[in-house]
Amino acid sequence: MSGDMTMPPGSMSNDTMNMNDMIMHVSFYWGKEVIILFQGWPNNRLGMYILSLFFIFFLSVAIEVLSISLPAKPGMSPMVGGLTQAGVYALRTGxxxxxxxxxMSYNLGIFMVAVAGHAFGFFLIKCCALAVGSRTGATTNNTPKV
Known part of the structure; x- marks a missing residue:
């Protein structure tokens, strides 16, 4: 067995793999020619690509919003509270x-809106927490006094 592991000409380039007319990028790239989650979506149409950017942004925001844990209501069964929190956790993980x-589509637009969505969701949660804390008179500075 020789150590020559060369690919046949035209089968693979530095940034794409062509598998039966389906191009799979293996490095970040710009463009609307992307497949996101489902075959044929956004189907190389600019309007659908922009819609998919909004979709990914709002999914990322939802993940951050679902990451806060609300306290159980008084009188709620521990089983019901646990099942509710497990359901929210399963949804967030999905x-x-x-x-x-x-x-993993390696599209820079998708990557940027995913990061922006997570950051915006985190910002919303922190703003709400600070607003609630200031209304209840809680201090935001928890440094110990010496």
Missing amino acids: LAYMVMLSV
């Missing part, structure tokens, strides 16, 4: 996997 698979 959405996170969808965003991860979208980012």
Whole structure:
């Protein structure tokens, strides 16, 4: 067995793999020619690509919003509270996997809106927490006094 592992000419370039007329990028690229989550979506149409960018952005925001844990209501059964939190966790994990698979398309637009969505969702959660904390008189500076 020789150590020559060359590919046949035209079968693979530095940034794409062509598999039966389906191009799979293996490095980041710009453009609307992308497949996100489902075959044929956004189908190389600019309007559908922009819609998919909004979709990924809102999925990322939803992941951050679902990451906060709300306290159980008084009198709620521990089983019901646990099942509710497990359901929210399962939903959040499923959405996170969808965003991860979208980012694995290696499209820079998708990557940027996913990161922006996570950052915006985190910002919303922190703003709401600070607003609630200031209304209740809680301090935001938890440094110990010496």
